Amino acid sequence: MKILLIGASGTLGTAVHRALTARGHDVLTAGxxxxxxxxxxxxxxxxxxxxxxxxxxxxVVSAAGPVPFKPLADLTPDDFRAGFEGKVLSQVELVRQGVxxxxxxGSFTLVTGVLARxxxxxxSAASLVNGALESFVRAAAIEIAPQRVNAVSPTVxxxxxxxxxxxxxxxxxxxxxxxxxxxxxxxEGAQTGQVFIP
Amino acid sequence: MKILLIGASGTLGTAVHRALTARGHDVLTAGxxxxxxxxxxxxxxxxxxxxxxxxxxxxVVSAAGPVPFKPLADLTPDDFRAGFEGKVLSQVELVRQGVxxxxxxGSFTLVTGVLARxxxxxxSAASLVNGALESFVRAAAIEIAPQRVNAVSPTVxxxxxxxxxxxxxxxxxxxxxxxxxxxxxxxEGAQTGQVFIP
Numbered sequence: 001m002k003i004l005l006i007g008a009s010g011t012l013g014t015a016v017h018r019a020l021t022a023r024g025h026d027v028l029t030a031g032x033x034x035x036x037x038x039x040x041x042x043x044x045x046x047x048x049x050x051x052x053x054x055x056x057x058x059x060v061v062s063a064a065g066p067v068p069f070k071p072l073a074d075l076t077p078d079d080f081r082a083g084f085e086g087k088v089l090s091q092v093e094l095v096r097q098g099v100x101x102x103x104x105x106g107s108f109t110l111v112t113g114v115l116a117r118x119x120x121x122x123x124s125a126a127s128l129v130n131g132a133l134e135s136f137v138r139a140a141a142i143e144i145a146p147q148r149v150n151a152v153s154p155t156v157x158x159x160x161x162x163x164x165x166x167x168x169x170x171x172x173x174x175x176x177x178x179x180x181x182x183x184x185x186x187x188e189g190a191q192t193g194q195v196f197i198p
Numbered sequence: 199m200k201i202l203l204i205g206a207s208g209t210l211g212t213a214v215h216r217a218l219t220a221r222g223h224d225v226l227t228a229g230x231x232x233x234x235x236x237x238x239x240x241x242x243x244x245x246x247x248x249x250x251x252x253x254x255x256x257x258v259v260s261a262a263g264p265v266p267f268k269p270l271a272d273l274t275p276d277d278f279r280a281g282f283e284g285k286v287l288s289q290v291e292l293v294r295q296g297v298x299x300x301x302x303x304g305s306f307t308l309v310t311g312v313l314a315r316x317x318x319x320x321x322s323a324a325s326l327v328n329g330a331l332e333s334f335v336r337a338a339a340i341e342i343a344p345q346r347v348n349a350v351s352p353t354v355x356x357x358x359x360x361x362x363x364x365x366x367x368x369x370x371x372x373x374x375x376x377x378x379x380x381x382x383x384x385x386e387g388a389q390t391g392q393v394f395i396p
Contacts (some may be wrong), residue, residue: 072297084286096270120337129330135330136326140322
């Protein structure tokens with residue numbers, strides 16, 4: 001398949017890129033500052049330009065979405081807005097604009113995260129953002145068929161435990177290779193409206 | 199208890215008002231165009247002014263939050279932003295600003311809805327918004343203890359079936375009196391971080 005991968009140069013994006021190319025897919029990479037195509041996914045016009053340049057693809061796969069982490073008392077309305085624009089609206093627009101541009105039976109795979117289900121201190125904006133996306137995926141799926149949309153919702157990556165492990169006390173980590181497998185499952189499988197927890 | 203009820207004049211707010219006063223509570227009503235206090239909850243400064251005028255309360259109860267309903271293809275970025283500002287950020291700000299202003303063991307009860315779990319056509323912005331709030335409630339709860347925060351997540355009201363029933367085919371409705379009971383449970387009980395499904 002021809003696959004457009006957004007956020008290809010990040011920790012997750014790199015693992016997803018490796019898994020998809022190993023499966024023989026033709027992966028077009030996109031990112032803010034590197035990749036085959038440059039895009040600021042917080043700009044709806046940027047997403048339109050991205051699709052125009054990418055041409056017809058069979059799957060859109062997202063591994064991008066910054067969210068601020070702060071104690072609740074310190075999270076300003078603009079912090080919540082930044083998380084919403086950066087991770088929610090950006091991925092919503094990938095789907096909304098992509099429906100008319102990708103293959104007739106193409107798919108979208110978005111990234112959410114464990115904080116939708118399990119909270120951590122300083123994570124209330126991230127929880128909010130991830131919960132929004134998981135409910136959106138279920139809702140969008142029933143309107144875009146036969147196109148499909150799923151989310152991959154990982155916990156902290158094993159490879160990131162040195163940096164972030166202390167924020168997830170007692171919570172199991174997941175290997176990036178297993179998270180990438182969930183993307184393969186979403187892209188090559190036939191399910192829709194699902195939140196895959198690798 | 200002294201309770202601040204936002205959205206007191208709406209269909210849901212009226213039922214919640216009735217239930218809380220029947221339980222002997224002193225309910226201060228707030229709304230955009232009626233009630234003891236006027237507030238535009240989409241304006242963070244308006245929420246600050248509301249708390250300043252309300253004085254110390256034991257519970258904050260919200261029954262307000264407009265969201266646009268349209269087919270996914272017609273929902274613009276500004277529609278999603280309107281839902282986010284109208285129902286998510288408004289209720290997040292009620293909590294965030296309220297923490298330093300309500301009673302030491304006070305509580306917040308927000309309103310979400312069934313679309314977080316079950317989608318309907320034209321409901322993808324509403325699903326997104328409700329999912330955001332349900333994950334936020336779980337996250338905020340672990341940071342604000344001993345204060346509490348819960349959500350009430352009703353399906354379509356039995357009293358609204360004439361107007362909205364066709365959007366919820368085959369889905370059971372819930373009587374407003376039972377939804378109001380869930381608010382009582384949140385306010386008078388001791389649970390936190392819960393999504394009550396009446």
